[in-house]
Amino acid sequence: DQQVKQNSPSLSVQEGRISILNCDYTNSMFDYFLWYKKYPAEGPTFLISISSIKDKNEDGRFTVFLNKSAKHLSLHIVPSQPGDSAVYFCAASPLAYETGTASKLTFGTGTRLQVTL
């Protein structure tokens, strides 16, 4: 079963507008969430993260929102730029203090973002 779901395989947004990528999860043990960006033929690159004690985390043009009761998070990119065109993966893990070690990530299937001119 897919514990982390990204239901939109692709998204097209005009340059300068807002991009909103969504992610849902089912495992209540997940307490830490990350977004990774992936260009073709490269490994995923960390973008931004949020722990469950927060509902928002912002870093420049990127903001992640977490709705723990709905088990839903979203990534907002504003303004969108052509260089943002990539596949975006949502990932989740339990908080490390619960396991005592670094935690494996469970990934969604990704959303391909295309930012058009």
Next chain:
Amino acid sequence: GAGVSQSPRYKVAKRGQDVALRCDPISGHVSLFWYQQALGQGPEFLTYFQNEAQLDKSGLPSDRFFAERPEGSVSTLKIQRTQQEDSAVYLCASSLMLGNTEAFFGQGTRLTVV
């Protein structure tokens, strides 16, 4: 090096052949992970090392898969008697400390079994 390095970048193996995939993590990184990414899917966890200790191998799909990190730095993922369903990109990631620090990924090795 500056980042996580994986070799080879591409590997074509005949069905039944053994393969070995190498990962050089960022120097000093304690944690090392292997993930498998099938076409059109997200990466899926295979195994995790903390220094030289393999703490979690729950994601290895069968006993044909074996990973090691004998000196706590370079890691090798070995697949014996490869099968077509093993075709995927194998990603290695490392992180500096324990806990939820973000992991840095290598470029991956694309394995094609023919």
